Amino acid sequence: MAHKILSSIAALALFWVGPAVASNKLIAQGTSVTVAKSPLTITSDREWNKMGARPGRNSETWTIDGDGLNDVTFYGGIENDRPLFREVDRRSKPLPRFSSTMLLTDLPELFENSYSIALHTQLMKIDSVEPMTFLGQKGIRFSFTFTRMNEEVRRKGEASAAIIGGKLFMITFEAPDVFYYERDLPAYRAIIAKAIVGSGSRP
Amino acid sequence: MTACLLGALPADAKESIPILPPYTGAYQPQGVDERGVWMVADEDERMLRDSKAVINDAKLNQYLRDVVCRTVGDARCNGVRIYVVRDADFNAWMAPNGTLAVNTGLLLRVRNEAELAGVLGHEFAHFELRHSLLGYKHKRTAGDIAAWAGVGAAAAAAYGYGSVRSYQSIERSAIGSIYAFSRVQEREADLMSMAYLKSSVYDPRCFADIWDRLMDEADATARGRKQRSARYDRVAFFASHPTSLERATYLRGIAATMGKAGEDDSARFRMALAGWRPEFLTDQLKLNDFEGTDYLIGELAGAEWTADLLFSRGELYRARGNPRDLVSAISFYRDALLQDPTNANAYRGMGLAQLRSRDPAGVETLKKYLGMKPDASDRAMISTLLQ
Numbered sequence: 001m002a003h004k005i006l007s008s009i010a011a012l013a014l015f016w017v018g019p020a021v022a023s024n025k026l027i028a029q030g031t032s033v034t035v036a037k038s039p040l041t042i043t044s045d046r047e048w049n050k051m052g053a054r055p056g057r058n059s060e061t062w063t064i065d066g067d068g069l070n071d072v073t074f075y076g077g078i079e080n081d082r083p084l085f086r087e088v089d090r091r092s093k094p095l096p097r098f099s100s101t102m103l104l105t106d107l108p109e110l111f112e113n114s115y116s117i118a119l120h121t122q123l124m125k126i127d128s129v130e131p132m133t134f135l136g137q138k139g140i141r142f143s144f145t146f147t148r149m150n151e152e153v154r155r156k157g158e159a160s161a162a163i164i165g166g167k168l169f170m171i172t173f174e175a176p177d178v179f180y181y182e183r184d185l186p187a188y189r190a191i192i193a194k195a196i197v198g199s200g201s202r203p
Numbered sequence: 204m205t206a207c208l209l210g211a212l213p214a215d216a217k218e219s220i221p222i223l224p225p226y227t228g229a230y231q232p233q234g235v236d237e238r239g240v241w242m243v244a245d246e247d248e249r250m251l252r253d254s255k256a257v258i259n260d261a262k263l264n265q266y267l268r269d270v271v272c273r274t275v276g277d278a279r280c281n282g283v284r285i286y287v288v289r290d291a292d293f294n295a296w297m298a299p300n301g302t303l304a305v306n307t308g309l310l311l312r313v314r315n316e317a318e319l320a321g322v323l324g325h326e327f328a329h330f331e332l333r334h335s336l337l338g339y340k341h342k343r344t345a346g347d348i349a350a351w352a353g354v355g356a357a358a359a360a361a362y363g364y365g366s367v368r369s370y371q372s373i374e375r376s377a378i379g380s381i382y383a384f385s386r387v388q389e390r391e392a393d394l395m396s397m398a399y400l401k402s403s404v405y406d407p408r409c410f411a412d413i414w415d416r417l418m419d420e421a422d423a424t425a426r427g428r429k430q431r432s433a434r435y436d437r438v439a440f441f442a443s444h445p446t447s448l449e450r451a452t453y454l455r456g457i458a459a460t461m462g463k464a465g466e467d468d469s470a471r472f473r474m475a476l477a478g479w480r481p482e483f484l485t486d487q488l489k490l491n492d493f494e495g496t497d498y499l500i501g502e503l504a505g506a507e508w509t510a511d512l513l514f515s516r517g518e519l520y521r522a523r524g525n526p527r528d529l530v531s532a533i534s535f536y537r538d539a540l541l542q543d544p545t546n547a548n549a550y551r552g553m554g555l556a557q558l559r560s561r562d563p564a565g566v567e568t569l570k571k572y573l574g575m576k577p578d579a580s581d582r583a584m585i586s587t588l589l590q
Binding site for chain 2: 091094095096099101102103104105106108109112113116117121122123124126127128129130131138140147149152154
C-alpha cells in the first residue's frame with residue numbers, strides 16, 4: 001500500500017511540469033529595459049542582476065553583489081489602496097496602503113511604516129527629505145537608516161519617488177552602511193538620472 | 204490611594220498562592236541540561252547586550268530595577284540584569300540565567316507601577332521556578348514520544364502493526380502536552396507573582412486590570428481590520444498562555460481573597476516614563492493599527508488629554524487620511540497646541556492635514572513650523588509646498 005503511494009508520487013514528480021520558477025537574469029551594460037511590469041524604463045551604465053523574486057506585483061529588484069548587499073528596487077506604478085509590497089501576514093500585520101490623494105511628504109512615512117511592519121523593527125528612521133525632479137515630474141528624495149530585528153547590520157538607503165497619474169513610481173536603494181552603501185550609491189544615482197516612464201519622450 | 208478594580212470574592216476559591224520559598228543568591232546551574240540551558244542563555248544575553256534595539260538609558264534601567272526590587276525584595280532582585288528592548292509589542296521575558304528583557308510596548312501599555320510590578324514579578328517567577336529548564340526537559344520528552352509515535356504510525360500503515368489512528372493520537376497528545384505544560388507554567392508564574400505582590404508595597408488588585416485592557420485593545424484592532432475578535436472563553440490547542448480572560452478572572456479572585464490594599468504608584472510611574480512616552484507612541488503609530496491605537500491612546504488619556512496624546516492622535520488620524528480623519532486630525536493638533544505651543548511638529552501635522560484637505564491655511568501653518576524649526580530635516584521639501 002505504502003509502496004504504491006510512494007511510487008505514484010514518484011511518477012507524478014517525474015511528469016510534473018510546474019510553473020517555471022523565475023530565475024535571476026543578467027542585465028547587460030548599456031541596455032534599456034522596462035522594469036516592474038510597468039512603463040518605467042531603465043538604461044543601465046553597468047551590469048546588474050535582476051532578481052527572479054519580486055517584492056510585489058508592480059515591483060522588481062536588481063542587485064550587484066547579491067540580495068541584501070546592494071538592492072535597487074523599482075516600484076512601477078503602485079495603484080490607489082495597494083500596499084508597497086507583498087503582505088507576509090495580511091491578517092495580523094497588514095501593511096499601510098498607498099492613496100492617490102497623498103502629498104509627496106506622506107511618502108517617506110508610508111515607506112517607513114511599511115518597512116517597520118514588514119521587518120518587525122522599530123529601528124527604521126527617515127534621515128532627510130528633499131525635493132527633486134524624478135521621471136520629469138515634481139518628486140521627492142529621502143534617505144533612511146534601518147536595522148532588522150536580530151540581525152544588527154545597520155543598513156542605509158535612499159529613495160526617489162513621484163506620483164504620476166495617481167500612481168506611485170519609486171526607485172529605492174539600500175545597502176549595509178559598512179562599505180556597500182558608499183560604494184554603490186553612484187550606480188543607483190546613475191539609474192535615477194536615466195529613468196523614464198514610457199519608451200522615448202519624457203511624460 | 205488606588206484606582207484598581209475591586210473583584211468580588213470568588214464563590215469557590217480554587218487558586219491559592221504559594222508560600223515564598225527560601226532564596227539562595229548566586230545560584231549555579233546543576234547537571235548537564237541546566238548547564239546547557241544557561242550556556243545558551245549567556246550567549247543570547249551577550250547578543251542582547253550589544254543589540255541596537257536595546258535602549259541604554261541608565262535612569263530608566265535604574266527605575267525598572269527599583270520596581271523589581273520593591274516587588275520581589277532586595278535579596279532576590281540582586282542577580283537580575285534588565286534590558287529595555289525597543290519593540291512595540293506587549294511583552295517581557297526572563298531567561299534562566301537572570302536576563303530580564305522588557306519591551307517598550309509593555310511600558311507604553313502599563314498604567315501604573317503596581318501593574319508593572321505584577322508583570323515583572325511574573326517574569327521573575329519563571330526564573331525562580333526554573334521554568335525554562337523544566338519546559339526544555341518536557342519538550343524533549345514530548346518530542347521523543349511524538350517522533351516515535353510517528354515511526355509507529357508509519358509502521359502501522361506499511362505493515363499493519365497496530366492502528367495508525369492510535370499512534371497519531373499519541374503523537375497529537377504529546378504535542379498538545381507541550382502547550383498545556385507551558386500554560387501550567389504561566390499560571391504558576393502568575394500565582395507566584397501574586398505571592399510577591401502580597402509581601403510588597405503594591406496593590407495586588409492592579410495586576411488583573413492589564414488583561415482586561417489587552418482584550419479590549421485586541422478587540423478594537425480586530426474591529427478596525429474587519430475581523431472577528433478572538434474568543435477568550437476557551438483555550439486553543441497551540442496556546443502557550445492561558446487566555447487573558449482566564450488570567451484576569453483568577454488574578455482578581457486571588458486579590459479579593461488576599462484582602463490586601465497597597466500603593467499603585469501611578470505618579471512615580473508616569474514621571475519615570477514621561478520622557479520616553481512620546482517615542483513609544485511614535486513606534487505605536489507605525490503599526491498601521493488604527494482602532495487598536497486609538498483605543499490605547501484613549502486609555503492612556505483617561506479623563507485627561509495631555510499634549511503628547513493629542514498630538515499622537517492627530518498623527519494617527521492624519522495617517523489614515525480620509526477627508527473626515529483630516530478634519531479630526533486638525534482639531535487634535537489645535538488642542539495639542541493650546542496646551543503646548545512649543546510643539547513645532549504639531550504645526551507640521553496640522554499644516555499637512557490642511558493642505559491635504561485643500562485648505563490654503565495650511566501654508567501659513569507650515570510657515571510657522573519652519574519658523575520654529577529652521578533646521579528641520581524636511582525643510583526643503585516642506586518649502587516646495589508653500590509655493
